[in-house]
Amino acid sequence: MSWRKDQGRSERGYHHGNLKEALLQAALDLISQKGPAGFTFADAARMAGVSPAAPYRHFRDRDELLSSIAQRGFEQFESVLTQAWDDGRPDTVTAFERVGKAYLAFARNEPAFYSAMFESGIPVESNPALMAASERAFALIRAAAERLAAMAPPGVPRPPAMMMALHIWSMAHGVASLFGRGDGARRKLPMSPDDLLEAQVLIYLRGLGFPTDRRPSDQKPSGPPPVPPAGGSSGPWGTPK
Amino acid sequence: MSWRKDQGRSERGYHHGNLKEALLQAALDLISQKGPAGFTFADAARMAGVSPAAPYRHFRDRDELLSSIAQRGFEQFESVLTQAWDDGRPDTVTAFERVGKAYLAFARNEPAFYSAMFESGIPVESNPALMAASERAFALIRAAAERLAAMAPPGVPRPPAMMMALHIWSMAHGVASLFGRGDGARRKLPMSPDDLLEAQVLIYLRGLGFPTDRRPSDQKPSGPPPVPPAGGSSGPWGTPK
DNA sequence: AACTCATGTAAATGGCTTTAACATGAGCAG
DNA sequence: CTGCTCATGTTAAAGCCATTTACATGAGTT
Numbered sequence: 001m002s003w004r005k006d007q008g009r010s011e012r013g014y015h016h017g018n019l020k021e022a023l024l025q026a027a028l029d030l031i032s033q034k035g036p037a038g039f040t041f042a043d044a045a046r047m048a049g050v051s052p053a054a055p056y057r058h059f060r061d062r063d064e065l066l067s068s069i070a071q072r073g074f075e076q077f078e079s080v081l082t083q084a085w086d087d088g089r090p091d092t093v094t095a096f097e098r099v100g101k102a103y104l105a106f107a108r109n110e111p112a113f114y115s116a117m118f119e120s121g122i123p124v125e126s127n128p129a130l131m132a133a134s135e136r137a138f139a140l141i142r143a144a145a146e147r148l149a150a151m152a153p154p155g156v157p158r159p160p161a162m163m164m165a166l167h168i169w170s171m172a173h174g175v176a177s178l179f180g181r182g183d184g185a186r187r188k189l190p191m192s193p194d195d196l197l198e199a200q201v202l203i204y205l206r207g208l209g210f211p212t213d214r215r216p217s218d219q220k221p222s223g224p225p226p227v228p229p230a231g232g233s234s235g236p237w238g239t240p241k
Numbered sequence: 242m243s244w245r246k247d248q249g250r251s252e253r254g255y256h257h258g259n260l261k262e263a264l265l266q267a268a269l270d271l272i273s274q275k276g277p278a279g280f281t282f283a284d285a286a287r288m289a290g291v292s293p294a295a296p297y298r299h300f301r302d303r304d305e306l307l308s309s310i311a312q313r314g315f316e317q318f319e320s321v322l323t324q325a326w327d328d329g330r331p332d333t334v335t336a337f338e339r340v341g342k343a344y345l346a347f348a349r350n351e352p353a354f355y356s357a358m359f360e361s362g363i364p365v366e367s368n369p370a371l372m373a374a375s376e377r378a379f380a381l382i383r384a385a386a387e388r389l390a391a392m393a394p395p396g397v398p399r400p401p402a403m404m405m406a407l408h409i410w411s412m413a414h415g416v417a418s419l420f421g422r423g424d425g426a427r428r429k430l431p432m433s434p435d436d437l438l439e440a441q442v443l444i445y446l447r448g449l450g451f452p453t454d455r456r457p458s459d460q461k462p463s464g465p466p467p468v469p470p471a472g473g474s475s476g477p478w479g480t481p482k
Numbered sequence: 483a484a485c486t487c488a489t490g491t492a493a494a495t496g497g498c499t500t501t502a503a504c505a506t507g508a509g510c511a512g
Numbered sequence: 513c514t515g516c517t518c519a520t521g522t523t524a525a526a527g528c529c530a531t532t533t534a535c536a537t538g539a540g541t542t
Contacts, residue, residue, distance in 0.1 A: 015488085015489055016489080038362075040528085042528075043529095051490065119360050170416045170419055170438075171415055173415045173419055175411045177418060196407055206448035207446070208448075255506045256506075293522095297500070
């Protein structure tokens with residue numbers, strides 16, 4: 001299977017054979033190097049070994065390529081989050097935290113995707129497919145929030161799952177975009193972005209009345225844990241770790 | 242005072258007289274219209290009524306102009322937050338919420354500044370003046386967090402103010418950049434960004450053990466309010482408002 | 483073998499960025 | 513008032529991009 005164009009160099013007939021993929025990959029590389037702004041259509045073409053006009057056979061324009069990348073990004077994002085969620089196993093809170101870490105890991109490991117998705121300035125709502133992909137990703141977060149909300153302690157008004165989902169997303173996105181980028185993060189922190197987010201989410205959940213000492217105590221809100229006395233000896237922020 | 246170049250039109254000698262300011266203003270307009278990416282140096286020059294090369298007498302290049310704008314943005318930002326904080330009057334929690342609203346208002350009303358500050362891709366750390374301005378703005382948030390932390394309920398480990406500040410900033414930035422932009426916000430919400438953030442912060446503070454029923458009960462943690470039973474009848478999210 | 487259509491290329495247009503050489507005129511020295 | 517000088521503008525030009533149009537290639541089909 002190595003007979004076709006090997007590395008876009010000399011060996012390649014008139015036709016590339018897989019240009020669309022090559023362009024997406026090239027763009028991804030370029031974006032991770034120079035940001036979504038620095039990326040140029042011509043560069044991607046050059047990197048794929050074709051003329052500057054060739055990409056137009058596969059993408060209406062530069063923005064469409066960017067949109068495609070963002071869309072793929074959302075798809076991978078959804079996939080990654082779904083795996084992390086693992087349908088709430090072994091228990092809802094643990095799984096939820098895993099999702100948070102997966103979120104940050106994605107932002108860190110796939111800065112190109114992440115910036116295409118959230119910082120490229122492309123109008124998400126203008127592209128139905130893109131928006132659908134985006135919503136599928138968010139749906140995972142919402143589903144997880146739903147499960148969390150369902151195990152809210154009894155006797156208190158149950159928090160709207162949608163609101164929780166939006167809050168969680170905001171926290172994750174806030175941490176990721178302020179501190180968690182692979183690009184050598186913008187600012188110095190007293191703790192890792194992962195820890196920062198984890199503490200934040202735990203505090204938030206505690207604020208909703210959830211027990212946050214994480215045990216497989218799921219599905220069993222029988223013993224009324226009304227509210228953990230707000231910080232035993234193991235708060236969400238340990239001693240200077 | 243209206244004799245000088247009035248609107249960059251015909252009446253203007255060889256020299257503009259105030260080009261630097263005019264360029265900054267023009268860039269600001271352009272960015273708010275087309276985003277930090279769509280903004281072009283040449284456009285700004287045109288808008289100011291000068292040749293495309295003129296701006297180079299005032300800014301090394303396009304990026305320096307962007308940095309200048311970001312810096313001014315941070316300065317205004319700091320000013321706005323400082324006013325909102327009002328040194329914690331009438332009480333810490335109220336003032337704190339005002340800061341949150343001011344944060345979102347800034348992002349909404351000054352999208353050009355906000356995107357130059359957080360989404361233009363300019364490396365903050367490379368420009369000392371810019372970074373300093375950024376840190377002064379953050380210092381305000383940290384100072385407020387410090388005050389909040391100081392009034393933490395007794396008997397529980399006091400949360401690190403720095404961590405709180407980072408958390409609050411993440412929440413505000415997360416909400417602002419996901420939902421709170423003037424550009425017709427990216428997604429539909431069941432509640433306003435302001436309410437979303439307020440609820441989030443309240444839940445978070447409650448998670449830290451703070452009383453969140455907001456009264457001028459400051460400075461007076463005498464009557465031990467250990468923890469409000471996590472959601473009386475007035476949770477941070479009212480009935481569908 | 484001839485056809486056709488997707489996929490590439492070449493060349494041209496129009497912008498933008500940036501630089502270099504030149505022009506203006508505002509402020510200051512005499 | 514007369515000149516000088518330097519900050520501030522202008523023109524012109526090089527080099528890069530995006531995008532379009534006309535043309536070329538060749539893979540798959542008939």
